[in-house]
Amino acid sequence: MGKDAKGGGKGKAKQTGGSEDGGAKGKAKGGKGGDGLGTCTYVKARHILCEKQGKINEAYKKLQDGWLSNGDKVPPAEFAKIAAEYSECPSGKKGGDLGWFPRGKMAGPFQEVAFNTVVGATSPPFKSTHGYHIILAEGRKN
Numbered sequence: 001m002g003k004d005a006k007g008g009g010k011g012k013a014k015q016t017g018g019s020e021d022g023g024a025k026g027k028a029k030g031g032k033g034g035d036g037l038g039t040c041t042y043v044k045a046r047h048i049l050c051e052k053q054g055k056i057n058e059a060y061k062k063l064q065d066g067w068l069s070n071g072d073k074v075p076p077a078e079f080a081k082i083a084a085e086y087s088e089c090p091s092g093k094k095g096g097d098l099g100w101f102p103r104g105k106m107a108g109p110f111q112e113v114a115f116n117t118v119v120g121a122t123s124p125p126f127k128s129t130h131g132y133h134i135i136l137a138e139g140r141k142n
Helices: 002-032 053-066 076-086 090-094 108-116
Strands: 042-050 097-102 126-128 131-141
Touching: 042 053, 042 076, 042 090, 042 108, 053 076, 053 131, 076 090, 076 131, 090 097, 108 126, 108 131
Parallel strands: none
Antiparallel strands: 042 097, 042 131, 126 131
């Protein structure tokens, strides 16, 4: 009987603990990791902005076919070429380069993704008030 009670207790603890930990990791722990995500003040990024979802998906497919589907990071120079071709933002002429920007400067969803994308990684397409974006995070600093 002692074994059953112990086993049952552990099972329950694992289940509730697991789901709570999972939730916490996604929000708090993940954001405060040693990688500087969520804690830095400035991000250096490039982006592609399209008004239509179909067009951003086309740009993302190029990034996937060239690099992402192999698990590779998109080289900034290659991202810049695709930005120049697809982006409808004035920054497209500069390869989508937004330079360094602080928290609070960009629109909510854009800032959220920019500050939570690991350096060197490319975000999946997402929507903001300006249209559809793909972000390539190039650096972060405090």
